[in-house]
Every structure is written in C-alpha cells, then in structure tokens.
Amino acid sequence: MTSLDTVFDKDGVRLTVDDAVATVTLTNPAKRNAQSPALWRALTEAGRALPGSVRVVVLRAEGVSFSAGLDRQAFTPEGFDGEPSFLDMGRGPEAELEAVIAEYQEAFTWWRRNDIVSIAAVQGHAIGAGFQLALACDLRIVAEDVQFAMRETSLGLVPDLTGTHPLVHLVGYARALEICATGRFVHAAEAERTGLANLVVPAADLEGAARDLAGALIAAPRDAVIETKALLSGAVSRTYEEQRAAERAAQGRRLRDLSGTAD
Numbered sequence: 001m002t003s004l005d006t007v008f009d010k011d012g013v014r015l016t017v018d019d020a021v022a023t024v025t026l027t028n029p030a031k032r033n034a035q036s037p038a039l040w041r042a043l044t045e046a047g048r049a050l051p052g053s054v055r056v057v058v059l060r061a062e063g064v065s066f067s068a069g070l071d072r073q074a075f076t077p078e079g080f081d082g083e084p085s086f087l088d089m090g091r092g093p094e095a096e097l098e099a100v101i102a103e104y105q106e107a108f109t110w111w112r113r114n115d116i117v118s119i120a121a122v123q124g125h126a127i128g129a130g131f132q133l134a135l136a137c138d139l140r141i142v143a144e145d146v147q148f149a150m151r152e153t154s155l156g157l158v159p160d161l162t163g164t165h166p167l168v169h170l171v172g173y174a175r176a177l178e179i180c181a182t183g184r185f186v187h188a189a190e191a192e193r194t195g196l197a198n199l200v201v202p203a204a205d206l207e208g209a210a211r212d213l214a215g216a217l218i219a220a221p222r223d224a225v226i227e228t229k230a231l232l233s234g235a236v237s238r239t240y241e242e243q244r245a246a247e248r249a250a251q252g253r254r255l256r257d258l259s260g261t262a263d
Contacts, residue, residue, distance in 0.1 A: 029063025047110030067130025132163030
C-alpha cells in the first residue's frame with residue numbers, strides 16, 4: 001500500500017491507509033453520520049480489508065457529530081431501500097432476527113483484534129449506536145464538546161451492538177446501568193474521569209491528538225504490543241495466578257524471539 005491509499009469509499013465509510021496507520025472515516029455529516037445496515041456492512045468490510053502492515057486504526061467522523069446513532073428511517077414501515085424494515089424483522093422468527101443482529105454486530109467486533117490498536121476520535125454527539133461504535137475501540141480521544149448517550153431504552157430497545165461489555169468494564173455496573181437506563185448525556189469531563197476517554201482536547205486539536213497517539217503506539221516493536229494487548233484484554237477473565245502464568249508464557253515467547261530461538 002502506498003501512503004494515503006484509499007482502499008474504498010462507500011455507504012458513508014471511507015478507509016485510507018498510510019503505512020502502519022489506517023483511518024476509517026464516517027462520511028455522512030449531513031445526517032450527523034447516522035448509522036444503517038449498509039454502513040455497518042461497510043465497517044465490517046473495512047476490518048476485513050486492512051493490509052497486514054496496519055498496526056493502528058483511527059476511527060473518525062466528518063462534521064460536527066461523531067454519530068447521532070441509528071438512522072430513524074429503520075423504524076419506518078418502508079425502512080431502507082433494499083433492506084428489511086426493523087419492524088418487519090421484529091415480526092419474523094426469533095432465530096432469523098438474532099442472526100441478522102449478529103451480522104450487524106460484526107461491524108463493532110473487529111476493532112479489538114490483538115494485531116491492531118484502535119483509537120476513536122470523537123467529537124460532538126455520539127448517541128446510541130454512535131456511543132457503541134466509540135466503545136468498540138481500544139482507546140478514545142474526545143473533543144471538549146463530546147456528548148455520549150445510550151438512548152436505546154427510550155425507544156423501548158436495549159443496546160445490542162456490543163457496547164454493554166466495554167461500558168461495564170470501563171465505568172462499572174452501577175454507573176453503566178444508570179447511563180443506559182436514563183439515557184442521559186455524558187460530557188467530556190465525566191468521560192475522562194470515569195475512564196470512558198483517555199484524553200480530552202479542544203475540537204481543533206482532535207485530529208492531531210489522534211495522529212500523535214497513533215505515532216506513539218507504533219514506536220514500540222509490533223510483537224511486544226500485540227502480546228501486551230492480549231495480556232491486558234484477557235486479564236479481567238483470568239485469576240491472579242492465571243494472569244501470572246500468562247505473563248510468564250508471553251515473556252518467554254518474546255525472549256525466545258529476541259534471542260533468535262523462537263519455535
């Protein structure tokens with residue numbers, strides 16, 4: 001891939017690659033980057049299209065809002081052109097409905113792969129599906145005007161795009177329940193204080209801050225970052241002794257690799 005190669009640009013998503021850093025951009029600012037099944041398929045394709053050289057993926061959005069959430073057209077009888085209406089989906093067999101939701105979720109799952117580190121650069125509104133997309137990433141840099149909210153319950157729904165797991169791990173069960181059940185806004189100061197945001201910057205500095213963090217992340221050897229990410233991401237589900245064993249095994253692999261005796 002050459003520098004700043006555009007891999008594709010369709011359905012509100014653009015993927016570009018600049019050596020070890022890929023950028024996924026939401027490109028429908030006129031609709032505040034509202035989300036649809038077509039956009040989710042494009043996001044899934046972006047993950048599959050990443051060259052093996054990519055180490056960091058930056059997720060950003062054009063316009064004043066990161067993403068205003070699900071496009072409300074999904075809840076109209078006609079739905080989107082060529083797509084089943086969400087209302088019709090709700091009338092169908094349960095297994096079929098769960099299979100469709102699982103397909104939608106794929107747009108949100110690949111961001112935490114061990115071979116990459118993902119950064120969401122978030123400005124303005126990140127509502128519902130937009131909040132969950134930001135939560136799908138490993139790290140979040142937010143502008144001072146950011147407004148997170150999980151509004152699904154106000155529509156009689158639940159957050160189903162993989163956002164509940166990272167939200168609970170970042171802020172704890174009680175705060176996650178309160179945020180989701182009330183649908184209230186979480187602003188920049190609270191996001192940073194509770195761990196939702198790694199860094200808060202002025203909106204004008206958001207792109208530069210994401211670029212600086214991406215540069216810092218690719219400064220260390222790739223295999224060491226991959227092993228460290230795997231250690232940290234698995235730590236919650238391991239006991240203390242299991243984590244100690246995982247550390248020993250990972251360090252053994254690194255030392256054997258550095259000494260030229262890797263299997």
